[in-house]
Amino acid sequence: MSERILVINPNSSLSCTAGIAAALAPLAASGGPRFEVVRLAEGPPAIATWRDWYQVAEPLCQMVEREAAAAYVIACVSDPGLEAVRMATPRPVLGMLRCAIAAALTRAERFGIIGFMETSRPRQRRALQAMGVETRLAGYEPLNLPMEVLTDPSAPRARLQAVARALVAQGAEAIVLGCTGLAGHARAAEDAAGVPVIEPCQAAGAMALLALRGRAAEDGGAAAARSFAAE
Amino acid sequence: MSERILVINPNSSLSCTAGIAAALAPLAASGGPRFEVVRLAEGPPAIATWRDWYQVAEPLCQMVEREAAAAYVIACVSDPGLEAVRMATPRPVLGMLRCAIAAALTRAERFGIIGFMETSRPRQRRALQAMGVETRLAGYEPLNLPMEVLTDPSAPRARLQAVARALVAQGAEAIVLGCTGLAGHARAAEDAAGVPVIEPCQAAGAMALLALRGRAAEDGGAAAARSFAAE
Amino acid sequence: MSERILVINPNSSLSCTAGIAAALAPLAASGGPRFEVVRLAEGPPAIATWRDWYQVAEPLCQMVEREAAAAYVIACVSDPGLEAVRMATPRPVLGMLRCAIAAALTRAERFGIIGFMETSRPRQRRALQAMGVETRLAGYEPLNLPMEVLTDPSAPRARLQAVARALVAQGAEAIVLGCTGLAGHARAAEDAAGVPVIEPCQAAGAMALLALRGRAAEDGGAAAARSFAAE
Amino acid sequence: MSERILVINPNSSLSCTAGIAAALAPLAASGGPRFEVVRLAEGPPAIATWRDWYQVAEPLCQMVEREAAAAYVIACVSDPGLEAVRMATPRPVLGMLRCAIAAALTRAERFGIIGFMETSRPRQRRALQAMGVETRLAGYEPLNLPMEVLTDPSAPRARLQAVARALVAQGAEAIVLGCTGLAGHARAAEDAAGVPVIEPCQAAGAMALLALRGRAAEDGGAAAARSFAAE
Amino acid sequence: MSERILVINPNSSLSCTAGIAAALAPLAASGGPRFEVVRLAEGPPAIATWRDWYQVAEPLCQMVEREAAAAYVIACVSDPGLEAVRMATPRPVLGMLRCAIAAALTRAERFGIIGFMETSRPRQRRALQAMGVETRLAGYEPLNLPMEVLTDPSAPRARLQAVARALVAQGAEAIVLGCTGLAGHARAAEDAAGVPVIEPCQAAGAMALLALRGRAAEDGGAAAARSFAAE
Amino acid sequence: MSERILVINPNSSLSCTAGIAAALAPLAASGGPRFEVVRLAEGPPAIATWRDWYQVAEPLCQMVEREAAAAYVIACVSDPGLEAVRMATPRPVLGMLRCAIAAALTRAERFGIIGFMETSRPRQRRALQAMGVETRLAGYEPLNLPMEVLTDPSAPRARLQAVARALVAQGAEAIVLGCTGLAGHARAAEDAAGVPVIEPCQAAGAMALLALRGRAAEDGGAAAARSFAAE
Numbered sequence A, B, C, D, E, F: 001m002s003e004r005i006l007v008i009n010p011n012s013s014l015s016c017t018a019g020i021a022a023a024l025a026p027l028a029a030s031g032g033p034r035f036e037v038v039r040l041a042e043g044p045p046a047i048a049t050w051r052d053w054y055q056v057a058e059p060l061c062q063m064v065e066r067e068a069a070a071a072y073v074i075a076c077v078s079d080p081g082l083e084a085v086r087m088a089t090p091r092p093v094l095g096m097l098r099c100a101i102a103a104a105l106t107r108a109e110r111f112g113i114i115g116f117m118e119t120s121r122p123r124q125r126r127a128l129q130a131m132g133v134e135t136r137l138a139g140y141e142p143l144n145l146p147m148e149v150l151t152d153p154s155a156p157r158a159r160l161q162a163v164a165r166a167l168v169a170q171g172a173e174a175i176v177l178g179c180t181g182l183a184g185h186a187r188a189a190e191d192a193a194g195v196p197v198i199e200p201c202q203a204a205g206a207m208a209l210l211a212l213r214g215r216a217a218e219d220g221g222a223a224a225a226r227s228f229a230a231e
Helices: A014-027 A052-055 A057-066 A082-088 A096-107 A118-131 A156-168 A183-193 A200-219 A222-226 B016-029 B051-056 B058-067 B082-088 B096-107 B118-131 B159-169 B183-193 B200-219 B223-227 C014-027 C050-055 C055-065 C084-089 C096-107 C118-131 C157-169 C183-193 C201-219 C222-226 D012-027 D051-054 D055-066 D082-087 D096-107 D119-130 D155-169 D183-193 D201-219 D222-226 E013-028 E050-055 E056-066 E082-087 E098-105 E119-132 E157-169 E184-192 E199-217 E223-228 F015-025 F050-055 F057-066 F084-089 F094-105 F118-131 F157-169 F182-191 F199-219 F223-225
Strands: A006-011 A034-039 A071-074 A094-096 A111-115 A137-142 A175-177 B006-011 B034-039 B071-074 B091-097 B111-115 B137-142 B173-178 C004-009 C034-039 C071-074 C093-095 C111-115 C137-142 C176-179 D004-009 D034-039 D069-072 D093-095 D111-115 D138-144 D173-175 E006-011 E035-039 E071-074 E091-094 E111-116 E136-140 E175-177 F004-011 F034-039 F071-074 F091-096 F109-114 F137-142 F176-179
Touching: A006 A014, A006 A057, A006 A200, A006 E098, A014 A034, A014 A183, A014 A200, A014 B200, A034 F057, A052 A057, A052 A118, A052 C050, A052 C055, A052 C084, A057 A082, A057 A096, A057 C050, A071 A200, A082 A094, A082 C050, A094 A096, A094 A200, A094 B096, A096 A111, A096 A118, A096 A175, A096 A200, A096 B091, A096 B200, A111 A118, A111 A156, A111 F199, A118 F004, A137 A156, A137 B006, A156 A175, A156 A183, A175 A183, A175 B173, A183 B091, A183 F034, A200 B016, A200 B096, B006 B016, B006 B058, B006 B200, B016 B034, B016 B183, B016 B200, B034 D069, B034 D093, B051 B058, B051 B118, B051 E050, B051 E056, B051 E082, B051 F094, B058 B082, B058 D051, B058 E050, B071 B082, B071 B200, B082 B091, B082 C176, B082 E050, B091 B096, B096 B111, B096 B118, B096 B173, B096 B200, B111 B118, B111 B159, B118 B137, B118 E119, B118 E184, B137 B159, B159 B173, B173 B183, B173 E157, B223 E006, C004 C014, C004 C055, C004 D004, C014 C034, C014 C183, C014 C201, C014 D201, C034 C111, C050 C055, C050 C118, C050 D173, C071 C084, C071 C201, C084 C093, C084 C183, C084 D004, C093 C096, C093 C201, C093 D096, C093 F015, C096 C111, C096 C176, C096 C201, C096 D093, C096 D096, C096 D201, C111 C118, C118 D111, C137 C157, C157 C183, C176 C183, C201 D012, C201 D096, C201 D201, C222 E035, C222 F182, D004 D012, D004 D055, D004 D201, D012 D183, D012 F109, D051 D119, D051 F050, D051 F057, D055 D082, D069 D082, D069 D201, D082 D093, D082 F050, D093 D096, D093 D201, D096 D111, D096 D119, D096 D173, D096 D201, D096 E136, D111 D155, D119 F118, D138 F057, D155 D173, D155 D183, D173 D183, E006 E013, E006 E056, E006 E199, E013 E035, E013 E199, E013 F199, E050 E111, E050 E119, E056 E082, E071 E082, E082 E091, E091 E098, E091 F094, E098 E111, E098 E119, E098 E175, E098 E199, E098 F057, E098 F094, E098 F199, E111 E157, E119 E136, E136 E157, E157 E175, E157 E184, E175 E184, E199 F015, E199 F094, E199 F176, E199 F199, F004 F015, F004 F057, F004 F199, F015 F034, F015 F199, F050 F057, F050 F118, F071 F084, F071 F199, F084 F091, F091 F094, F094 F118, F094 F176, F109 F118, F109 F157, F118 F137, F137 F157, F157 F176, F157 F182, F176 F182
Parallel strands: A006 A034, A006 A071, A071 A094, A111 A137, A111 A175, B006 B034, B006 B071, B071 B091, B111 B137, B111 B173, C004 C034, C004 C071, C071 C093, C111 C137, C111 C176, D004 D034, D004 D069, D069 D093, D111 D138, D111 D173, E006 E035, E006 E071, E071 E091, E111 E136, E111 E175, F004 F034, F004 F071, F071 F091, F109 F137, F109 F176
Antiparallel strands: none
């Protein structure tokens, strides 16, 4: 049976969990590692405050200790508990925000972040600081939408496109979606902004595949080892 | 038929091209985009100098203009011609070094690079500068091995492990393989160093999949759009 | 009755709590705010891991909500839960590491940190990143001493002096004691190193006094308001 | 008799000197070190130009050589002569601007400065550069008020509140008062801006107390030395 | 015969080449090195794209190999091929943009750049990154003028003065002319902006003279060697 | 009569003044601006301390006010009084250290400084900070030679070559001579180190010529104004 990448949504929302799974679906491939998306049943309805952010670290660690997997993804775009979870397992652990920022840096030199709320910003700043790329943030625009609008399949699109364009006007050459649940709008945002838009679930999924494939490559890698090396 | 990711080795070496293809093989999945690895027949035997680095930009552009693909990877770990090629197509274009550095930043806050030769260093510094993460480079260690050793399936392993350990001693918490053709040694290097080792072909491959999946996700993304959004 | 500065040791150790109180004693003044040092009875014996670091945030918040005070100090030299506690009260909340680093920056342009263990380093790096002064860290030297040596009134002194001198050799022009309980050795370390040594309990205490005095000054501040202002 | 902290106003203004003393009064405590505020009788009426800034260094050094004290504060918010005065005595010497910036960094990650005049800015930039935190300056707003307004007990308050709010709008999460004589308005500014406001005389006073208490702690510090140490 | 500084315009434009020569004329002195300005006959009409930028590197190298000179200047304000040309000769090779930025840094701490087109910006950013001074760029303003206006002796002046003033309003304390051909307007821009304006041909010319004079000084430098040395 | 560039040695040493003049001689050209090198008769024998550094600012200003010139150079490699002197005249004022650092940045991305004494280092750090290039300093090596050795025409050469090589080993790709009086050894140091060596008197001289020529160019600049502009 194929390897499992355990994607843990640190909040308790079922619809949020389903949205993450939907975003990851296109990355799964038959025969390859499979993404299993779970939630912290005891988590808060959303990671909306610093207290939430700190508090989910321990349950995340405990779930990782309970649930063996080939790799783990913390499925919240402020990377809560990342350092702690990494101590709880020798397997790769990825944070969605760091992965999305990294992906943005492969496509452009300046990027903007579309946040959930203005209050998300200081938590997301921590990831920028940890990666050393705070000065590459061209702008930050919170959606500040009520949940019923945000989760509607079409309602938030116009707002998302507007803030994407606003970030480009501020110098962003790529855009990071700073919350989950917006995968269905990523293409529309990209079309509106004219720059790459990075969806964080998919960014983390791709990095988890990379972390596993890097090792899988070894098994049949004789050809690679015989190859010419340059720069 | 599935989408094609065109991976262009800017040098003319057939064995190098084969090595890149071998490194990418584990990332391919049935039904997903396929990696097609080609070489610049008119390229130099290796990108070993700044002149090589500048000179391959135009042939890369011309190949991209000739060959339609869903995404492109410049398969050399100093990202030659990247900005020019991006002007030659509206499709995503990825550089292996930027992708490998980005991947390292998702796993650690400081990384080291194992280079081909000491002379590769200033070219690779350009990518660090472009990404704004020069201060995150904990160390740089060139392999400085003769080609016949480097391309041997087992000969370079001890040297690779030694420099990986040296980088960890300098503070590296992840390691970027700074040349292609070493995929077969990545696991051994990781085991020796005790930190994640990033293989650049695979890093770029994963990022190319992400760039395409981000758009593919749209098509079946109704569930995603209906999902709860948080941070 | 005078204002209370509540100094909360997030670990459960009584001797650690006593050490913090002893370090703060010289800063208290009759008529001024008083330092009250308490511990988290439910805290871990020490903040020795990332899990400890994340886990104490919520009990810290709850204690702050329960215990009214004029200002709060989180009495651990990795500033656990700082952002969360700041959301739990409108009163000033100070972290010992940020205060000690700030104090070092008033005395010198490069500083070193003497840590408890090598594993403390990544947590302490977060504070440097949050303050934007990571490049001003000239060196980091962990004590790596067994607890029975560390808490002995004289045993750790020689080691402390040696690492202080080592940091100066690495370019440190001031030294931050990166764990509590070393106040009794600060002068000896300063004499050995020949540069200012910052004790974190006292640094946070001084900053808490400042946060309160800034407001107290208002009451009798007519003279100040009448004074000449320049640069 | 208690230790003396000599606070030297490098300008010759008596009212400015009185304002500094008034600002420091709330920090003094019976039995603790006492603040003695003096002026450079030969100094200029204000440190208003680079020439003033350079020129007061030597008289400051000479006063320090003449007047023994436990610690010294240069009482001007552009830290003139700081490095020179530090060579003139082995005792701690503190600059008000560095102390105020450091205090701001203990309360927030971005701060603004309210300057005396636009022309003060390049001098104050030197302190930011020396501390390595230039990128943490969210904004700079000069008061640009005539002296008779500035020294009026109530006249400058509205302007001060307005610029404090303007700095918050620019991203400041704490505010440094960049000239002396405004202590009487600090609370009003804080209330208007909703973020911590740092008064520089008091910031330097607190740091001077810390510098002395760090050593005083040694004498009765047996309990501290016996305490448990963590992180 | 005097030494020759070969100034190579990488584009094929005769009028552009003449403009460079005119800008350099005031730096030449009888008996000193002479500037000889040539063009790449096979170059593009202007370096207007990344492809142009990459493509001229090899012809520049070949010309340098063919044409012996005491020093070389690449006469385009995006420094194309600089690293490659430096490998093609042991003699000093200077890029106009780096020289102009360096000159600006000798006059001020923040500078602005007046670019040819908005699309010139990412290429010019590479030089800022290579020099490590990206954060010192106060603003970037493209002229975006049609060529017939740009090359008119008086037509572009008003626009140039306007953007120079705009850069000062953004914090620029010096201005770099980011394209050749504007030497005739430098004084007018300086007068309009009230800050130093750096003309890139002249900046590179001065640096080339320095590179040669440094060695010439040796010959008659006995007095220098006997002189007193301080700081 | 030609324009005068007044080069002011802020120390009182006649031999030092002569050494500066000797270093500048090769830059002078018949018909061009002339360098006139003077000393501060009331200055200290050398700028060897922070007090010296501060104290010469005012006499420098006064000399500049007394002596009309087309441009001024402060002839000491720690740029004392630079900001003050710039307020004393509308004419260009250049500091030797900033000019030498700028020149180094046109030749390489990392540089080392050869200092007079270890105690010169913090003063020279100020210029690096002001220019924003502190992280580009690969190493700092003081000569620490007695004056009679330093001023001997041949005695210091071996030491200079040794420290130049040491800086290259530390990553320097160019070297700044951090004191005057070494012009006679610049070529020998360059030959020993294999990287460009920048002599500060000449660097400042070249920048002063540039500052003047930029304006001179205007007069005969019709051709320039008619020229084609590109990037």
